[in-house]
Amino acid sequence: MGLFGLFMKKISGYTYDANDGKDEVEKVPIPKNIDETNKKLKDIFKDCNDIIFREFNVGTGQKLKYLLICVDGLSDKMLVDNFVLESLMLDARKVKPDAEEIKSRLFDLTKNGTLATTELREEDDLNKVIDGILSADTALFMDGFDKAIVIGTKLWPARQPQEPKSEGVVRGPSDGFVETLRFNTALVRRRIRDPKFKVKQMKIGYRSKTDIAVMYIEDIVKKDILQKVFDRLNSIKIDGIIESGYVEQFIEDDIFSPFPQVKSTERPDAVAAEILEGRVGIIVDNSPFVLIVPGTLIGMLHSSEDYYQRWIIATFVRGTRITAAIFSLLLPALYIAITSYNPDIIPYRFALSIAGSREGVPFPAFIEAIIMELSLELLREAGVRLPDPIGGTIGIVGGIIIGQAAVSAKIVSPIMVIIVSITAISSFTIPNFGLNTGMRIVRFVLMILAAVLGLYGVMLGLIALLIHLVNLKSFGVPYLAPFAGMSARDFKDSVVRFPIRSFIYRPEYLQANDKKRMALRKKR
C-alpha cells in the first residue's frame, strides 16, 4: 500500500500541479498600420490554407482600408457576406464622409452602427483575436486602430440533436446532446429558464483551446462542490482536450477505482434534472457526453425514465435493475464457488443435475467460466467495432458457437451457458456505460477469488469492494450516499422511487443551499 500510495501521489500530484507557465500568454498589441497587421497575421497563419484573408476598402473615396479574416468552413459565410461585407461596402457609402470627424470615431461607428450582427466584441490583444478566428469567429481590422472587432459567425458542420444512442427510453424526450457546445447549452437552457442557472465557460488545452461550459444553479449548488469543480478544471494543463472523457479522467477523485465517479450522459433531460438537484454539469465541446458531478453509485443505476413513469412501475423497474446489477457482479463467481467448494447449499437434486451436465467437460468450473466470459467479451468488443450490417452476423455466429457448438463439443456445460447469458443480459440493464465496464472487471476479480477460496473468497472480495466504496468520495460527496449516511429522506429516491410529490427536499447528501424544491402541499 505504501509504495502504491506513493505512486498514486506522484500521478495525482502531476495532475493537480498548477502553473507550469503554459496558460498565461503575454498580451500582443495589434499594430495600428493595417499592412503591418496583415503581414504579421499572414506570417502567423503561414501554410494554413483554410484561413481566408479579405482585404477591402470602405467609404465613398475607397480610402479606408479594412481587413477581414475568418476560417473557411467554420464561419458562416452568408452572414459575413450579407451583414458584414455588404453593410460595410455598400451601405457605408451612403453616409457622407466628413473625413476627419468620422475617422476618429470610425471604429465605434463601424462597431455600433454598421455591422448588423448580434454577437460581436472588441479585442486589443492579437492573441485573443487569433483565438477568436480559430473558434470560427470573424475578425475585422481597420487601418489606424490598435484594436479589432471580433464578430460571432460560428457555423460549422454539425449534427442535429438526435435520439441518444447509449441511453434509450420509451417514455421521455428523444433529443440528445451533440458535438456542438452551443447546441448542448441551449438544450439545457431550454429546460431551465432561470437567470440563476449559470453557464460559465472556459477554455482548456493550450493547443486545442477547447470550450468547456460549467452549468449549475447558483443558489442551489453547494459552494464547496462548485469550487472543487473549478479548481480541478483549472488545474488541467494539457495540449488538447478531444473528448469529455479526458476531462472526466482529470477531475475524478480516485483514478484507481474501477467505478466511474463522474456520471456522463447524452440526455439533456437527465442533466437538467441533476442540476436542479444541486449537481454541476460540465459540457465539453466536441463531445455529446455531458459530465455530471458529484456522482454516486446509485445515481449511476438510475435512468431518467424512472422519473417519468408512475412510481410503482418505476420502483419495480429499479428493483429489477439493481437485482440485475447484483447478478452481473456475482453470478459467475457464485457458480464457481458453489460447484467447486460448497455444492451442499443448493438442493441435492439440482446439484446432481449440475454435476450431470458437467459430465464430460474437461475443465474445472473456473476455467469453464473464464472461457465463456472471455468469448462473451470478444463478441461484445467485435460487435462494437464492426459496422452495423456485419455486426448482426457476429450475434448469430457468437450465439451458435457459444450456445450450441461449445456445449455439443463438451467444452462448457449448458448450465454455464445459462449463467453467462443471464450475466450478460443483466449487465446490459445498467444504464451507465462506465459502471457497466467497471462491474465487468470486478466480476472477473470475484471469479478468481471464488476459484481460490470459494464462498469465503467471494465474501472477501465483497468486503474489499465495500471498503473501497465506503472510502470513495466524489467531489466531497460519499459515493455510497445515501446508504452510508442513512438519511431516511434520501432513501426515497434510491433503490425505490417514491411518488414525485413526496420529493419535497433535494437530496441531503448534496447539501444544497436551497434545500426545498417543492411547496408543501395542502391536504385535499
Add this chain to the structure above:
Amino acid sequence: MIENDKITNTQLWIFIVLTVIGVGIFALPRIVVESADEDGWISVILGGIASIFLFLIMCRLVRKFPDDTIVEISRKVFGNILSVPVILIFTLYMVTIIGITLRIFGEVVKMTLLLRTPVEVIMITMLVLVIWLTRYGIEPIVRFDEFVFPLIMVTLFFVLFFSIPRTDFSNMLPVFGSSAARILDGAYKATYSYAGFELILLIAPQVKDKGKMFKSGIIAFIVIILTYISVVILAIGKFGIIDTKKLIWPTLTMIRSIEVPGSFIERLEGIVMSQWIILAFTTIVPISYAISYILSRIFKHKNFKHFTSISIPIIYLISLIPDNIVEAYDFLDKITKYLETPVILIIPVLLLTTAVLRKMGANK
C-alpha cells in the same frame, strides 16, 4: 484523509452492536448452559445488565475527560508511572482478544465453508482486509458498519425466525432451577460475548454528542441482549441442555438445521456464514483500530497508521498459540479471567473513583 470526522449517535450504536456481536455468538449458548443449565438465558440478561452498568461507568469517565483516550486519562489520573501497568493491561487485552477472535473465526470458516484450506490462509487473507480498512481510520469503519448493518439485521431476523419451528420450549423448564451462584457464573462467562463496548474509552473523543453517548449505548445493548437471548433460548429449545453442552458451536448447528419450506436453497448455512464473515470482520476491525490507536497514543505519534502494520504480525502470532479449538476456548477463559475483568471492570471503576476523589476533569 478523513480522520477528524465525528461519529454521530446513530453511528455509535450501530458501531457498538456490530463490534459486540461477532464471533462470541456461536459458543454463547454452550458457555451459559455449562454454568447455569436451563437458566442460561437469565445469565445472558444479567451479563447484559452488568455490561450496561459498566458502560455507564465508562461514559461517566470519558465525559470527565472529553478529549482524552484511556491512555491520557490514566496518565492524568494515576500519574506517569502508575499508568504504565494500566495501559499495558489494556493493550495486552486488546491484542490477545483480537488474536483469539481471529483464530476462532478461522476455525469456524474452515469448518463450514473451506474444509481443506489451512486455517492460516483464512486468517491471513482476513488480516489483509483488516489492515486495509483499519488504516482508513474510525470514520470509514463506522460508515462501513452503517452500510452492512441493515443487511446483517435482516439475515439475523431471518435466521432466528426460521429457527422457531421444531423448537420445544419446554426444554427451558424449570426456571430458576440452578443456584444463584451458577447463574452469576454464567453471566460472568458470557461477558466475552459482550466484550467490545469498552472501545468507547478510545473512540469517545470522536463522538459528536457526548451527552447522548449512554443513550446510544442503551439502544445498542437492547439490540444485543435481545439477539443473544433469542439465540440462547432457541438453542436450548432445539437441543436441550445436554446436547447444547456437547456442541462446540450450538448456534452454528442451529443454523445448519434451519429448513426454509419450499425454498431453492437447501441449507442456509452457506448463505448465513457468508454474511457472518462480515459480522466477524466488523468485530475484528474496531479492535485492530483500537490497538494501533492506543499504540500511537502511547508513543505520542500522530499517525496511527504506522502502528497497524506493526501490530498485525503480533496478532497473527497470538492467534496461532492454541493448537485446536478446545485450547482456543481455554485460552479465551484465561483472557476473560485475567485481562477482561481488569479492563472492563477494575480499571474504569478505579479511574472514575480516583478522578472523583481528586476532583479532576470536567463536571458534566
